[in-house]
Amino acid sequence: MRFLRAIIFFLFLLPNAHSAEREMLYFVDYGIHTAILLPYELLAPQRPDLFERFEGATYIELSIGEDPFFRRSEHSKMDIVRALFWSTPSIIRIHPIKEEPLKHYTKVASVAQMELSHEQAKKLADFALQSIQPASVQDLWVESQVEKDRHFVKAIPPYHLFNNCNDWTSRMFATIGIKTRFTSKFSSADLFDDIILKSKTGEKINFTNEKYLKYLR
Template identity: 25%
Template sequence: MKCNCNLQGMLTSLIIFSIVLLTGCTKPVSTSYPPDLNQTDNKTVYIVNHGYHTGIVLPKKDADPYMRSFDDFKSARYLEIGWGDEVYYQTETNELWMGIRALFWPTDSVLHVAALQTDPVAYFSNREVAQLKLSKTGFISLVKFIDNSFALNEKRQIIVLGSGLYGTSRFYRAEGKFHLFNNCNTWSAKAIHSSGFPINTFCVFSAGNLMYQLKKNER
């Protein structure tokens, strides 16, 4: 899965590293996490590391009551959602100027939604996949965060832009502007943070850092 984040590794190390060292990372506190293991309504979501980009996979049946935006994939078992720059994300052949434009000028954003019929760990067998167990309350909060990331037209309907990158997938108009400090991985971190999981959104500039925080802070 491609994303304009493929320039981030080089640029971030030069621009951001010192800032991160100075500001540090503090863990948020929430009553939603960790989930009570004795509860039977806990949910599992999956975070997929695509190299420079991360996607969040939700069990569709569990997300449906809280997410109107998933009506396009009625038969799917899981949905993978990613957020990124409108032009770069949807372009097959990316050029350097596209990446520079996306990182240093605030640009419009899109959401990519892909339908999965198999277990995400099996589907993305060649990728790093983290499983995140959440309380029902935390899961609902995460789903609502994602749902609120879809831009709506004047009729309060989601805006379909075109076919997605693989399988049964589509692009949608998204809320928010993409730039170096608000990239695809910070969006994933904010979504995860909304569930109550103790991830610091200010320290996430790469997929690798996000996955590191998931492993470090998992209880």
């Protein structure tokens, strides 16, 4: 009997399988806009209505923007003013990635490769998914006028100057304890650096690609 109790006690001391698991994610800066790459496996089981069509992708890039500005390739001055200063509908861009992310983004963006715990990665994924309208919403998918592999769905809450793409990214990272400066929400470059530096201080994220190792010294 004592032997059985000892085995049970030992099993309780074993770490949860997910607690030791690590996830590789990617934080993307487009110059005026930020995005996050999350593993397909973290997203598809929770919203198969959204992600099963992208089976074969290893990562899904998610970012938020103003509708219709975000899904158009050409913009008028009025489009820009409305996107910044009016409260307008928001949309999430879904971009499936099949190749190795650091190769995919070499010419179009700055990318930081991040190694997180499974729990941290899941919190980021949960935040992103909660920003998307539920499957019951009529016309959930919004027509894209840009590249074919960019897809758009209705999001919440409305988009405006103080709820922009960088603010969305900032609030996402706040779910794992990384709180950024208010002013960094108005500049993707500042937000990018702020998250990396705050991550170093709190030792919450391990940045693994050489371009950003300078922040870890």
